[in-house]
Amino acid sequence: MGHRCYSASTTEQTVPLAHTRNIGIIAHIDAGKTTTTERMLYYSGFTRRIGEVDEGSTVMDYLPAERTRGITITSAAITFTWTPSSSPTAAPAPHTINLIDTPGHADFTFEVERSIRVLDGAITILDGVAGVEAQTEKVWRQAHAYSIPRIIFVNKLDRVGARFGPTVKEVAAKLNGWPAVCQLPVYDPDTRGGEDVFRGVVDVVEKRVFLWDGGDGQKIELRDYEWLEEQRPELYEEAKAARVALVELLAEHDEELVEVFMELEDHALIPAAAIKASLRKSTLKGDGKIIPIFAGASFRNIGVQPLLDAVVDLLPSPLDRPPVAVSYNQGKHRGTLDVTDQSKVCALAFKVVNDPKRGAMVFVRVYSGTLTRAHNLFNTNLGVKERATRLVRMYADEAVDIAAIPTGHIGVIIGLKHARTGDTLVSETTGPSTHKSKQKNSKTPQLATDTLQLRPIAVPPPVFFAAIEPNSLSDQKHLDEALAMLLREDPSLHISIDEDSGQTLISGMGELHLEIARDRLVGDFKANAEMGRILISYRETIAAASQPVRTVFDREIAGKRAAAACTVSVEPLDPTSTTATTDDGNTITITITTPQITDPATGESTDTRLPKWLTTSELETALQNGASAALGRGPALGFPVRGIAAHVSVDVSTDVLGPESTLAAFSSAARVATTAALKEAAGGESVLMEPVMDVVVTCEEKDLGKVVGDISGARGGHVLELGGLDAEADAEAAGGEVEREVDLMRVYAPGVKRSVESRDEGGRKRSVRARVPLKEMVGYLKHLRGITAGRGTFVMSLEGWERMNGNRVREVVAEVRGG
Numbered sequence: 001m002g003h004r005c006y007s008a009s010t011t012e013q014t015v016p017l018a019h020t021r022n023i024g025i026i027a028h029i030d031a032g033k034t035t036t037t038e039r040m041l042y043y044s045g046f047t048r049r050i051g052e053v054d055e056g057s058t059v060m061d062y063l064p065a066e067r068t069r070g071i072t073i074t075s076a077a078i079t080f081t082w083t084p085s086s087s088p089t090a091a092p093a094p095h096t097i098n099l100i101d102t103p104g105h106a107d108f109t110f111e112v113e114r115s116i117r118v119l120d121g122a123i124t125i126l127d128g129v130a131g132v133e134a135q136t137e138k139v140w141r142q143a144h145a146y147s148i149p150r151i152i153f154v155n156k157l158d159r160v161g162a163r164f165g166p167t168v169k170e171v172a173a174k175l176n177g178w179p180a181v182c183q184l185p186v187y188d189p190d191t192r193g194g195e196d197v198f199r200g201v202v203d204v205v206e207k208r209v210f211l212w213d214g215g216d217g218q219k220i221e222l223r224d225y226e227w228l229e230e231q232r233p234e235l236y237e238e239a240k241a242a243r244v245a246l247v248e249l250l251a252e253h254d255e256e257l258v259e260v261f262m263e264l265e266d267h268a269l270i271p272a273a274a275i276k277a278s279l280r281k282s283t284l285k286g287d288g289k290i291i292p293i294f295a296g297a298s299f300r301n302i303g304v305q306p307l308l309d310a311v312v313d314l315l316p317s318p319l320d321r322p323p324v325a326v327s328y329n330q331g332k333h334r335g336t337l338d339v340t341d342q343s344k345v346c347a348l349a350f351k352v353v354n355d356p357k358r359g360a361m362v363f364v365r366v367y368s369g370t371l372t373r374a375h376n377l378f379n380t381n382l383g384v385k386e387r388a389t390r391l392v393r394m395y396a397d398e399a400v401d402i403a404a405i406p407t408g409h410i411g412v413i414i415g416l417k418h419a420r421t422g423d424t425l426v427s428e429t430t431g432p433s434t435h436k437s438k439q440k441n442s443k444t445p446q447l448a449t450d451t452l453q454l455r456p457i458a459v460p461p462p463v464f465f466a467a468i469e470p471n472s473l474s475d476q477k478h479l480d481e482a483l484a485m486l487l488r489e490d491p492s493l494h495i496s497i498d499e500d501s502g503q504t505l506i507s508g509m510g511e512l513h514l515e516i517a518r519d520r521l522v523g524d525f526k527a528n529a530e531m532g533r534i535l536i537s538y539r540e541t542i543a544a545a546s547q548p549v550r551t552v553f554d555r556e557i558a559g560k561r562a563a564a565a566c567t568v569s570v571e572p573l574d575p576t577s578t579t580a581t582t583d584d585g586n587t588i589t590i591t592i593t594t595p596q597i598t599d600p601a602t603g604e605s606t607d608t609r610l611p612k613w614l615t616t617s618e619l620e621t622a623l624q625n626g627a628s629a630a631l632g633r634g635p636a637l638g639f640p641v642r643g644i645a646a647h648v649s650v651d652v653s654t655d656v657l658g659p660e661s662t663l664a665a666f667s668s669a670a671r672v673a674t675t676a677a678l679k680e681a682a683g684g685e686s687v688l689m690e691p692v693m694d695v696v697v698t699c700e701e702k703d704l705g706k707v708v709g710d711i712s713g714a715r716g717g718h719v720l721e722l723g724g725l726d727a728e729a730d731a732e733a734a735g736g737e738v739e740r741e742v743d744l745m746r747v748y749a750p751g752v753k754r755s756v757e758s759r760d761e762g763g764r765k766r767s768v769r770a771r772v773p774l775k776e777m778v779g780y781l782k783h784l785r786g787i788t789a790g791r792g793t794f795v796m797s798l799e800g801w802e803r804m805n806g807n808r809v810r811e812v813v814a815e816v817r818g819g
């Protein structure tokens with residue numbers, strides 16, 4: 001691709017860690033992440049022309065599926081350099097920015113979370129017309145959970161109906177933080193009576209005005225406050241008020257700023273550097289209490305360079321972040337990563353992408369040590385050794401070879417055979433290697449590095465599935481390989497085999513999720529296969545406990561006789577139980593007893609023992625695996641079983657049936673016995689559970705009635721809340737439910753005058769929150785578009801599982817049996 005330019009790319013050896021920013025852009029779908037990113041790449045000198053989402057020529061969205069759908073699916077990490085125009089602490093220095101693009105669609109929230117935890121800071125982009133949308137609130141909460149420092153960019157301020165002030169208010173109400181307004185939008189009134197033209201922003205901190213005159217946005221007209229006072233007296237007054245509000249807000253949380261103020265006694269005189277330092281300090285806490293707000297319109301090339309300056313000024317370098325949480329010994333011991341020994345590498349594989357030319361590319365963030373080429377690594381999740389044969393840094397789809405990825409940086413390893421998204425990689429060590437435990441009074445002061453794992457993300461249970469079949473038998477092998485690769489890329493996909501039909505089933509988080517998986521398999525990996533209809537993954541459960549069922553398993557496995565016995569009973573699990581041991585909220589307990597037996601000849605009693613080919617822990621694992629496999633397939637319709645407790649017991653004196661009682665034999669016995677116990681408990685009655693979603697629909701005021709009627713009528717949903725009137729009314733409606741730290745009456749929201757604003761009340765969106773069974777949400781987007789003239793959008797997430805009544809069960813049974 002001819003338009004790339006590498007002159008601006010960095011050599012990481014020369015850029016100190018303090019000048020590195022690992023950031024992400026998180027937002028609602030269509031808020032303008034990709035558009036903004038493209039501008040960042042352009043102004044940093046990395047690209048020589050601006051890619052446009054609508055033309056399908058963007059650098060960031062590089063998978064074919066993304067280009068055609070116009071949405072971002074895969075988090076791609078990209079590196080560029082930015083030298084800020086001014087810096088609060090020192091002369092402007094080049095900064096390395098590693099930008100991770102995160103997907104905005106609800107089906108990919110798992111992926112958002114996966115990228116969030118490797119970020120040091122984030123830019124949240126809002127659509128200046130739509131304000132704070134449902135998905136933004138969700139992602140904001142995810143970022144909050146990881147204490148990620150955040151700033152906000154109110155984008156699309158050029159659009160008719162864009163309202164900066166109310167959006168600021170909404171930030172306070174919905175994101176529960178104090179907006180720190182750092183910029184104000186500047187509009188040119190249109191003299192011909194048309195729309196106001198968005199021209200630029202007032203920098204409240206530095207007391208200056210940036211104006212753009214169209215074109216590619218490279219040229220910025222800089223004006224001072226004298227100009228502002230003369231040309232826009234109203235905006236000048238607002239800018240002064242904004243500075244007072246900003247200083248007052250910061251001073252409430254920062255003693256140092258109070259001191260500066262005491263000396264000068266004038267908000268206008270406080271040096272920009274002091275305000276920035278205070279903003280930085282409060283942002284770095286990552287508690288989202290003070291939220292710096294910037295303004296712009298990426299599509300019009302307005303506001304992006306100052307936003308990049310803000311990234312450098314306000315978001316943390318890796319050095320500013322707290323120690324990383326880790327666990328040892330399969331999560332049994334928790335602590336923080338010891339970074340004092342920098343000779344040992346610890347890295348997180350946060351994304352695996354299969355590239356047709358380069359093979360598996362593993363995106364890593366290095367947390368300690370320096371990862372060099374040919375470094376021998378140990379994957380602590382899989383327990384395998386791997387060699388990092390090639391290291392590259394990604395400039396979107398262009399890879400540049402590098403010799404090392406130092407601590408705090410993001411890069412790509414090429415050539416790993418096993419690493420999956422989410423795996424921890426550490427330096428392979430010869431001999432036992434340990435870290436001292438950080439825990440006080442720990443009984444195990446020595447924790448093996450080879451069990452070290454960076455905080456894992458819980459994968460939610462899949463709610464949709466589809467059968468996937470090769471077109472011919474000879475295509476099976478390639479399909480299996482492609483599926484294995486897909487699973488390395490995306491651990492929120494699951495693969496299982498339907499024992500009855502032998503079909504391969506793929507399950508995931510949403511319809512779009514599975515459609516993308518199909519496109520990857522068939523389009524990108526060239527698997528000759530077809531995916532069947534996408535169906536809802538129901539769950540089965542039981543209403544009563546079973547009797548203990550003893551099963552003697554005696555069959556050939558792989559040409560060898562295998563025989564063993566065990567006893568299993570199952571019972572409904574108390575829904576409030578927190579001891580679930582499987583993804584689907586079941587518990588499996590294993591009991592192995594070794595009773596005394598008395599020799600009838602001598603009358604002597606001895607303890608029974610496990611035969612020497614079995615160890616207790618291996619036997620437990622085998623039984624656990626067997627029972628768990630049985631729970632994957634319920635007795636009625638073959639859906640996974642949910643919410644039960646299974647008790648598996650082995651009596652060594654009676655259940656070991658000779659040398660044929662191998663681990664495989666016990667695993668099979670546990671599987672068969674669990675299935676039998678489930679059948680017994682169900683007694684022919686199918687108790688089905690369905691996924692119920694928390695749905696938030698956003699639409700225009702005039703469509704609200706239709707949307708609510710449709711949800712609570714035809715879809716059998718339960719409307720919980722209406723919102724979007726204005727920030728105050730919403731806050732009132734939410735009432736006591738939300739613990740609000742921010743007093744909305746005290747929030748400063750600028751009144752930026754636009755002549756067309758009053759005419760455009762219709763642009764204000766309303767929202768409806770409801771609980772709706774997932775089944776009723778299939779194909780909803782198309783329907784919603786139909787009843788809202790294409791303007792409605794929605795997000796949903798799994799709220800829980802609910803038992804279905806007889807009628808609904810009959811519908812599902814008919815659907816499943818009918819094909």
Ligand SMILES: Nc1nc2c(ncn2[C@@H]2O[C@H](COP(=O)(O)OP(=O)(O)OP(=O)(O)O)[C@@H](O)[C@H]2O)c(=O)[nH]1
Nearest residue numbers: 030031032033034035053071072104156297298299
């Ligand atoms: N008027 C206007 N339109 C914009 C602006 N920024 C982005 N857009 C348009 O908004 C649409 C969505 O922009 P994207 O950049 O694809 O949004 P995104 O957040 O990356 O979306 P996903 O990748 O799907 O999550 C595109 O049609 C853009 O042209 C802006 O500042 N003003």
